[in-house]
Amino acid sequence: MNTSTGPGPAPDPAPGTGPDVAAAARRVMRATGRAALSTAQRDAAGWPYPSLVLAALDHDASPLLFLSDLADHTANIKMDPRVGLLFDGTAGLDEPLAGSRVSVLGRAERSDDPRHRVRFLARHESASLYAGFGDFAIYRIAVERAHLVAGFGRIRWIAGDDLLFRLPDIETLALRDADIVEHMNEDHADAVELYATVLLGREGGGWKLTGIDPDGCDLRLGGRTARMDFGRTVFDAEGARRELVDLVRRARRIRGETQA
Missing domain, CATH: 3.20.180.10 (PNP-oxidase-like)
Structure with a gap:
């Protein structure tokens, strides 16, 4: 397992941080078409700035966002590409804190890969209404670490290399x-x-x-x-x-x- 350092606490060394845990995190992420995005506010001494974004996942499970240059979160990313994403899988539960959610830490990178654009628009057809606007672009999140909370006491850190599939595969x-x-x-x-x-x-x-x-x-x-x-x-x-x-x-x- 990858134990490299990065943002956030060190990965949980307890048993159960292997492929099954990574798969559980990907299930939550792939099932959720939106996420809470946290960026560092560029003009407010780096205060966290939360916003709501539509999200898709690439084949390797890297999050894909379709962002406007006019949005505050995009301006923040251009100053500091480090972001946090919360994928919430608790909708409809009587006890939301007993449900699963995944926090993803990584760096947002603008992507000109046409496959990423196709992938996002296939997931979010409504985005095609503004896909032709010049201020919109796809951003891929290079995941460094993820944090899965799958209910009370079921909490694991996952290294990015363990969460994502290798592109050649x-x-x-x-x-x-x-x-x-x-x-x-x-x-x-x-x-x-x-x-x-x-x-x-x-x-x-x-x-x-x-x-x-x-x-x-x-x-x-x-x-x-x-x-x-x-x-x-x-x-x-x-x-x-x-x-x-x-x-x-x-x-x-x-x-x-x-x-x-």
């Missing part, structure tokens, strides 16, 4: 993302519908797949989004296909049982 899947999404939406719309309505318990018809990554896939219907996790991590199109097939089989089995 996921490049094959990232390059096939658009092809898989298009194929599922055009040729297997019934399967996508089963994912949303049977496995995730969402209402409505016409759900679409919007993205796929090693941990699962994203779905959307109008302004509503949903997240479906895979049973295992996948690194290529064939692995994703097996997971998608297994999930539709499970959905059909559940539907058959409920209709019996």
